[in-house]
Amino acid sequence: MPDICKILLAILLPPVGVFLEVGCNGQLLLNIVLTILGYIPGIIHALYVILKY
Template identity: 75%
Template sequence: MAFTSSDICKIIFAIFIPPVGVFLERGCNADFCINILLTILGYIPGIIHALYIILKY
């Protein structure tokens, strides 16, 4: 699977601001809300979820 420049930008956003990376990939839906909740509860789970969403879709 080849990464495009937009994927790399999303991954960078996912590391620093996880909800932004998910928003860029999936928009404002349940995944975005879950990621905000995970980021509030703990920064690392938010990053893991964001990277999962970006790499899955």
């Protein structure tokens, strides 16, 4: 999937963007927790993961 689509998904639903990039691992769990604690930290983490990997 192109990065543009993943970035849009990361903004709308951060855990979905992370899942598409790295699958089901610790990064996904961390993103879910960050999204629950605050939507903006979840977005920032998702963008970091997508742009790093």
